[in-house]
Amino acid sequence: MNFSGKVTIVTGGAIGIGGGISRKFSEKGSKIVIADIDLEASLENSAKIRNLGGECEVIKTDVSKSSDIKKMVDFTLEKYGRIDNLIQNAFSTGNNTSFGGSALEVEEQSWDQGIAMLQKAIYLGAKYAGEELIKNKGNIINISSVHGLLMSKGALIYEAGKSAVIGMTKQMACDFSPLGVRVNAICPGHIVTEKMEVRWNEIPSGLKFFEEQYPVRRTGIPEDIANGVAFLCSEEASFITGHSLVIDGGLSIQLQEDFGVDQAKYAKNNEIDFPY
Ligand SMILES: NC(=O)c1ccc[n+]([C@@H]2O[C@H](COP(=O)([O-])OP(=O)(O)OC[C@H]3O[C@@H](n4cnc5c(N)ncnc54)[C@H](O)[C@@H]3O)[C@@H](O)[C@H]2O)c1
Numbered sequence: 404m405n406f407s408g409k410v411t412i413v414t415g416g417a418i419g420i421g422g423g424i425s426r427k428f429s430e431k432g433s434k435i436v437i438a439d440i441d442l443e444a445s446l447e448n449s450a451k452i453r454n455l456g457g458e459c460e461v462i463k464t465d466v467s468k469s470s471d472i473k474k475m476v477d478f479t480l481e482k483y484g485r486i487d488n489l490i491q492n493a494f495s496t497g498n499n500t501s502f503g504g505s506a507l508e509v510e511e512q513s514w515d516q517g518i519a520m521l522q523k524a525i526y527l528g529a530k531y532a533g534e535e536l537i538k539n540k541g542n543i544i545n546i547s548s549v550h551g552l553l554m555s556k557g558a559l560i561y562e563a564g565k566s567a568v569i570g571m572t573k574q575m576a577c578d579f580s581p582l583g584v585r586v587n588a589i590c591p592g593h594i595v596t597e598k599m600e601v602r603w604n605e606i607p608s609g610l611k612f613f614e615e616q617y618p619v620r621r622t623g624i625p626e627d628i629a630n631g632v633a634f635l636c637s638e639e640a641s642f643i644t645g646h647s648l649v650i651d652g653g654l655s656i657q658l659q660e661d662f663g664v665d666q667a668k669y670a671k672n673n674e675i676d677f678p679y
Contacts, residue, residue, distance in 0.1 A: 404637045407432035410483045411636075412475060414466050414528065415493030417444035419596035420546065423625025424490055424632050429457030431633060434483050438464035438475040439493065466493045466524035467516060476531040486535040488636050491528050492546040494520050494564075502560045509559050521564025525571055529586075533579070540583035542636040545572050546628075547588045547647060549655050565590075569647045576645030585644040587635045592651025594623040602678075609678040615669050616662070618653030 411428045415421035416437035422444075425435050429452045437459060439445040445461040452459040462478045464471045479486050496502050501510075502517045525545050536543065550558070551565035572588040579586050593613055595603060603610040614621050631650045634640055649655060669675075 404633055404639065405432055406487075406633075406636070409433040409487035410436070410479060410485050411488040411490060412436045412438055412479055412486060412532070413490045413492060414438045414464065414475075414524070415440075415495075416490070417441050417448050419598065420591065420594055420625045420628045421490070421492040422448050422597075423629040424492065425459070426452060426455075427626065427629035427633050428488070428490075428636075429455070429459060433488065435459040436475070436479045436482070437461045438466070440465045440495075464493075466491075466528075467519035469523075469527050472524065472527045473531050476535070479532075480535065485539055486532050487539050487541040488544070489528055489532045489536060489541070490544045490546070490632060491525050493524065494546075503557055504559065505557055506559050508557075514560055517560035518564055518567075521561070522567045522571070525568060529575055529579070533584070536584045537579070537582045543572075543575065543579070543584060543586040544632050544635055545586070545588045547572070547590045549590050549592050549649065549651050551588075551590055551647070552649070552655055572647060573645045580644045585635075585640070587640075587643060587645070588647040589628060589631050589635070590647050590649045590651065590655075591628050592617065592623055592649075592654040594625060594628060596625060606676040606678060608674060609676045612669065612673070612675045613678065616654060616666065617651070618657065621652060623650065623652060 411433040413421050413425045416425040417439040425437055429435050437445045442463045449459040449461050460482045462475055464475045502513055545568045547568040548565040550562050551569045554562045569588055572586055576586040627650055631648050
């Protein structure tokens with residue numbers, strides 16, 4: 404797998420899964436644009452990439468704003484003159500707005516803000532980078548989640564957004580693949596990012612309980628997802644489009660009755676600080 408001469412935009416590429424994707428694509432030879440709302444963290448990741456000999460530019464971007472997504476595309480063309488891979492990964496729960504809750508609880512404003520990041524940004528990224536990706540026969544990768552496949556209670560916005568990403572990926576693949584652009588998604592299971600690590604350090608038995616729920620008996624790391632994204636953007640995946648690749652250590656393949664009983668047995672025999 405060699406991405407020399409390619410240019411990759413990673414939204415939310417400063418830390419977490421996006422941070423790992425930025426580093427992986429640089430390792431494989433691609434020039435990187437980190438488009439992230441957190442400028443300081445973006446500069447830190449960019450410094451890591453440059454220290455290892457990679458090329459990386461940073462643009463402060465809020466993917467919930469159409470004008471920022473347009474600027475991200477213009478900036479990339481100005482800096483590098485082309486775009487080959489658009490990795491649409493950015494999301495955070497926000498500081499002032501609660502994205503949790505059922506349809507009875509969710510405020511309309513929260514819905515609009517959440518869906519702007521989770522769903523509308525995916526459309527706008529494709530809209531603004533589309534022509535350039537077509538020119539270069541590039542790739543779009545949209546980061547969904549196991550939450551796009553299986554629903555959690557009290558999480559209407561996230562589950563709706565992540566489900567929509569899977570549908571949009573298939574739809575966009577129908578439009579873009581004949582034009583040479585493959586569109587795929589990834590559905591990660593639980594990935595221990597820098598932020599999650601802080602939380603788990605406070606309740607290690609909670610993480611152990613999570614790990615027990617995965618057939619591979621571990622949760623994921625950003626590199627697990629970055630490897631999948633790199634594969635989907637590679638020549639080796641040239642016959643794959645519209646696909647949502649589940650990278651979850653087997654979490655979502657289990658029969659729920661068995662799963663429930665196993666969890667109950669584990670909880671009975673172990674001291675656990677439940678994560679929620
Ligand atoms: N970590 C997991 O367990 C997990 C599992 C499934 C799916 N996901 C998905 O993977 C993606 C990355 O998650 P993560 O856990 O790495 O998150 P994270 O919080 O560790 O990192 C998110 C990055 O996105 C940036 N960001 C947040 N809002 C933004 C915005 N509006 N515009 C631009 N940048 C923004 C943040 O600054 C940060 O750099 C998200 O789409 C998330 O839903 C994560």
